[in-house]
Amino acid sequence: MVALCLPSLHLFFYPSSSFRSSFYSPYKTPISLPKLCASLIAREEVPEAEEPPLPSSLRGVDRKPSSIPEGAVTPLSVDFNAWYLDVIAKAELADYGPVRGTMVIRPYGYAIWEAIQEYLNAKFKETGHSNMYFPQFIPYSFIEKEASHVEGFSPELAVVTIGGGKELEEKLVVRPTSETIVNHMFTQWIQSYRDLPIMINQWANVTRWEMRTKPFIRTLEFLWQEGHTAHATAEEAEKEALQMIDVYKKFAYEQAAIPVIAGRKSKAETFAGASCTYTIEAMMGDRKALQAGTSHNLGQNFSRAFETQFTDENGERQHVWQTSWAISTRFVGGIIMTHGDDTGLMLPPRLAPIQVVIVPIWKKGNERIGVLSTAASVEQILKSAEIKVKIDNSEQRTPGWKFNFWEMKGVPVRIEIGPRDVANGSVVVSRRDVPGKLGKDLGISMEPSVLIAHVKSTLEDVQASLLRRATLFRDRNIVDVSSYEELKEAISQGKWARGPWSASDVEEQKVKEETGATIRCFPFDQPEGSKVCFMTGNPAEQVAIFARSY
């Protein structure tokens, strides 16, 4: 069994043994291979040949070192950061803009964002929210109205001082977030309890003058959605904030195959201006945490600062209770860093811009027409089933180059069609997440209902497998700690530490300074039983998760 998971045939075609040597990445820590293999081969109980024969479709395919695309990325296991930047560049996800810290989102990266938008936009509407649009220029004075908000955001502002050739009387902030302008407008739209709740969302660009930037993860300008709601009661606002973090969590699990941990932020990590911040935290392939989405219960902080009031059923004036919640293009970075491996990107099928790539393979000139026309008809069959399919019939590149290229681009499923496949009326279907022979299904009939069913179930398998792997990886890298020493040990190993916590903000700051780790959240899922704070020895109500983060 173990042999099955050793560097496969596939690997011999790569120039160095380190390249692709850990194809179970993002699992940088040693993982028992037999254990993983068992789950991988469960789907195909074929006894293994000593020397697996080349699949028919690979005959004539040149995967020798000379065919390694110029697009090959630095292996993730060698240098995670270099790998990330390579993937972004070579998979053509994004590029640097001319202004420091800005990013151009290229079509392939933007299509992932569009898939995220499509899903979330529908969920927001289902849960009663309407889209709208607020101007991005905010009078400077607005930002100063809510004390902790200005403290949090003023170092990061981009400021317009000239308009139409003239110095402006009041400087304008390019929105870093919209709570202030939203409240300014809410005061005009809300008179009575009958005007509540207001539940809106906008898809927009925001600007934060970040010093250390990284494509998708932290850029000077980014795209996001920001939901804003106003309610008559504290309970309704709390319910809404929790509802939206749950929408994000389900999205992460079901669409992005990212097993985020949902919970509440510590006071120190709460959004500038919120009473309480809920978060989903994702573990990246280098085991750093990524805050992947947040939902804030704003209480009455902004409504008091802006006098956003309503007349209640008893005729009394009250301040509204508010929430805001956001997910941004940062999430695309989270997908890359959760699922990628040494070869490059690995996209969850439900968000993949291309779910299936078809690579036609021919050697002799007289094979060409048959292979290409068969490939075109397979493409049509899959399109008819609303599968996102692309056929790569360029003649400048070899099939081997194409295999590598589309694997690097993270396309979940590849279909290979060679002359023998044409003769047999069948195709070879390969999964991106399982390299080599194990990931190949040979002789899948081209009969539309058979082919469509097989491809759909393979896509679902890949989707489920990505979530399973990421969950396994996450759980192997969270350590339960009962002392500060154990926490330091876990963090120094690059892992997440989970332990009971009831210590002060000062002690939280001390952990950050000494270990680089912050409280990511108090998870909603809490262990049973009484708890003792690992820092102070006092009783603790909840465990917290500590980790280094992006």
Add this chain to the structure above:
Amino acid sequence: MVALCLPSLHLFFYPSSSFRSSFYSPYKTPISLPKLCASLIAREEVPEAEEPPLPSSLRGVDRKPSSIPEGAVTPLSVDFNAWYLDVIAKAELADYGPVRGTMVIRPYGYAIWEAIQEYLNAKFKETGHSNMYFPQFIPYSFIEKEASHVEGFSPELAVVTIGGGKELEEKLVVRPTSETIVNHMFTQWIQSYRDLPIMINQWANVTRWEMRTKPFIRTLEFLWQEGHTAHATAEEAEKEALQMIDVYKKFAYEQAAIPVIAGRKSKAETFAGASCTYTIEAMMGDRKALQAGTSHNLGQNFSRAFETQFTDENGERQHVWQTSWAISTRFVGGIIMTHGDDTGLMLPPRLAPIQVVIVPIWKKGNERIGVLSTAASVEQILKSAEIKVKIDNSEQRTPGWKFNFWEMKGVPVRIEIGPRDVANGSVVVSRRDVPGKLGKDLGISMEPSVLIAHVKSTLEDVQASLLRRATLFRDRNIVDVSSYEELKEAISQGKWARGPWSASDVEEQKVKEETGATIRCFPFDQPEGSKVCFMTGNPAEQVAIFARSY
């Protein structure tokens, strides 16, 4: 026959005879009533009663003057500009932002924009374009590279001079349009002819420091899409520019029911930096022209300024040929000003956020439950057919108030359900575009297939009727002129003037100064035969359309 079109029963419930007195607006000029009536009543050849009885569903409906909603708008026929601003405010399409000239697009207005986006986005993809995203901050030096571009845009720029608390070394322009930054990136992505064409689009906000602003029509910040393409040949670029203006034209006709005139701009009106600008020009209800979408053949102007080059098949370096094309939230203003009438908004069904509003009507308490549950089931029937339906079952408002409110909001079809309708298993279906009895179909069965078919065909009828009316209005207000005197006469009457033109830029400027009219376009559709320039008496190749415009 004429009597049918005199102020209907409907009108007697309004406080002044001027209100709703010209329900065929936007046709401010006298229109032969019999002619219009003939087309209106063609769909229902019911002989008219002397005193039309109240439809069953109107029994108990209070439409007395006292129930006129506080939301009633200034009649369009009294003051077009006041009407426009009233409609924007009272139909809750938009609101003023805190910074002068900015606009908050409210959910009802934004939903129209979303419908525009949904249609165009699909068309852009069908025609081979991919979405992506460029940063909005552009180094000031970029804007200065293309001579006519900087001349056109520099007076309108918003400039960021402070970032992260510090004065910036190079000032940043908030994009007024993206040709410069697009070319900067294209130089990095284009090496050889194999990299061409590049065909991309972005949905984004743009900023132009306008002095005279008007919601939707001209705001400091607005939303748009901007397509950008690069090609290997001049012919391809020209074909693309023409293709995209045709996409816009079809959209205007088929979705927005706006009979735009497509054509080429004069040199004076060409986009700053383009070789040639194509446009679609729409006639508003006050007969001013609105430039509703443009497509530019940029030639090599930007590629020469930015050195955007490729190696052609012969190994020679060449500058790429480019296009750009855009439609913005201004189009929403165009829809309002094309179809609206004294009562308010009138939305084309294909772009209406709410296509059908259901107003349940009851008087006695024991009627309430039956009417509401029937209304809910009618709502479900229509939803199942993907009709955008809203049920207004609020108890604070009378049915009469609701009728007026949803008419003002421009909902194309209203369904009324009263106790007698419940008993009969039928509903009353009213069209927004035909007031009074003429626009009502009584006794439409609630049987799902019957109801759905009836509502769908009514929506299609309204869609077609809006286009027919607007076309009639447009054609009645374009005057063919053969002398400058005739042009001045036509323009002074508020009409468009069409005549052969081969005069100079100086003479074009003179027309503008003396009449306020500009050349809107040289229409693609040209009359046959030889032409003589109405200004110079010289031979002319084409007729031009002159009009005052927004």
